[in-house]
Amino acid sequence: MRHRLSPVSRRQGALMSATVSFKVPSATGPQPVTVSYARVGRGEPLLLLHGIGHHRQAWDPVVDILATERDVIAVDLPGFGASPGLPEGLSYDLATTTSVFGALCEALELDRPHVAGNSLGGLLALELGRERLVRSVTALSPAGFWSEAERRYAFGVLLAMRHISRRLPLPLVEQLARSAAGRTMLTSTIYSRPGRRSPEAVVAETLALAQATGFDETLRAGTAVQFADDVPGLPVTVAWGTRDMILVRRQGVRAKQIIPRARLVRLPGCGHCPMNDDPALVARVILDGSR
Template sequence: MAEKISFPVAAPAGDRTVEVAYERLGDGEPLVLLHGIGHHLQVWDPVMGILAAERDVIAVDLPGFGRSAAVPEGIPHDLRGVTRMLRALFEALGLERPHVAGNSLGGLIALRLGQEKLVRSVTALSPGGFWTPAERNYAFAVLRGLRLGALRLPEPAVARLARTAAGRAALTSAIYARPGRRSPDAVLAEIRAMRESTAFDAVLETGRSFVFTGDVPDMPVTIGWGTADRVLLRRQGVRAKRIIPAARLVRLPGCGHVPMSDDPALVARVVLDGSR
């Protein structure tokens, strides 16, 4: 069950209160999980139990997504703004340099947290920011299509589609290689999260300038990329390895852009290895 926590974040016009939803499970060294744009923390459900056997796992709804409140006025929807909010969240939860794993936008944020030395290790699954302009435009078109579908499809229609494997494929095959593994309830919840996100449009617009530059020195970094990723093509993983030479680049065979339900055991192993 998700909990919520409120905490102050410094902004140019004075402190703002940010409210974030999160789920926490397990014991051990802390591990924070970050989802992608338009998603929510439940996307990590397939691996939470495995990870919690060795880690104190904290899955987070990023501000403006899932059950977290909208980003307060005065805090930008850019990497600097989200890094500032996550730094304050770590302090509020008593986390001193946790491990972090992120997918897509969450992977890009995780790498940025690594550059800021706010975490102990980084595992980034299909992170954004390693694209060419054409690859970015293609990925954003896919994301806009998913958002438009979520906004236009009535919830009863989504519920009917989600009851069948073919319907789940129609709704989510852009991001999952094995959409039939998602439960009807999970698909319905993530379509709802995409539809109700208050930060989606602002983050996507700001994301035009998201290009990852610079190394992540003195930090264990693992980059995983699904071989069936249809949003961010896997050649971007090779590009990421060139930019972060010491990173461990791992292929995720048969996995899509959001690999956690495509192969939970593999993804959990990659994340745990990365946090060791």
């Protein structure tokens, strides 16, 4: 296991940006995986998992609030953000990715952390809960509770976003990001209040989507995903934005039917990535779910 650390200044305290390498079992023997993450705060550990095509900076609007009560670890999923893709012999399916995060927690000496995830990250958070690897789960618009028609629609939207991000020249992205109207054009699919996102963040996440080496294989693996099991024995919160344009909010009702003891929370006026749209509300939902 190897760690590399580099501190990055923040408004409150110091965010520690780092990578960690560890081994994950495969059919051909243990394979090395490297994951990039950022860490800040103190208290019980809280793991943050982003959605497909995004990166750990998706959590920036809420990290400072969460860090007042939690040791926050925001992770770039393998093949996204600054994390390299998975090596040959490891697929991007749910079982493998769950094993990766189990090994990550062991490498970072996280004893059953709390976990919060958005979209794909929400699905992974629920799977980690089902496997008893975490002590609480907060899932924001988690994948996996769709009908087949809803899944096809969501994947179509994601593929269109990916196609556009890869075709836009960087100077044009930077120009569009300078105005609220341009940021709306680039990010209104995932945010209901895209004007609140900074120009720098919009440019960075457009590049993250375009350059995500794990996007295609992750999306392909998701065609067979349907979350159908309860997550008994630990606190589970499922929260859905009322303006989610990718995973429609009625999927939250299905999640509640499958996980009957879960707390189902409505996020008024929020889109698919609600951390940007209402940071105070989302942080409170996560902290309440992990208390």
